[in-house]
Amino acid sequence: MAAKPQGLGELELEVLKAVWEAPGRTVQEVAEEFAERRGLARTTVLTVMQRLHVKDCLKRRKVKGVYRFWPTQTRGKVLKGLIRDFVETVLDGSPAPFLAYLANTKALTDEQARQLRDLVRNLERQEEGKGHDLGNSGSE
DSSP states (O other): OOSSOSSOOHHHHHHHHHHHHSTTEEHHHHHHHHHHHHOOOHHHHHHHHHHHHHTTSEEEEEETTEEEEEESSOHHHHHHHHHHHHHHHTSTTOOHHHHHHHHHOTTOOHHHHHHHHHHHHHHHHHHHHHHHHHHHHHHO
């Protein structure tokens, strides 16, 4: 299994979400959903699912002559990797602009705002711990 998916496009992520919601789906089942929702052809969905298989985001198994697909990674793990890539490539490694955006968005519920504060507190504790560890290792 790959450590993180490389270069997931918007459509790849949408197809992956569809498989997370109902693991073991066939190309035809996913294609029917996307034909209705986005007007996509079965061949387009087939190509996307094959790419996801090559990228090790989906595994497949032949069941009664038809390939069924399952995600190889959890939704949380993939999303964490995508956010990490965004912070590293777009924000030059600094999560501060992302956190500022989240803190100022009006779409946050009270619960989401609380979770954000908890995350920031945890990050601060981790940074304090790193500084403390570095200080100890230098004096030994």
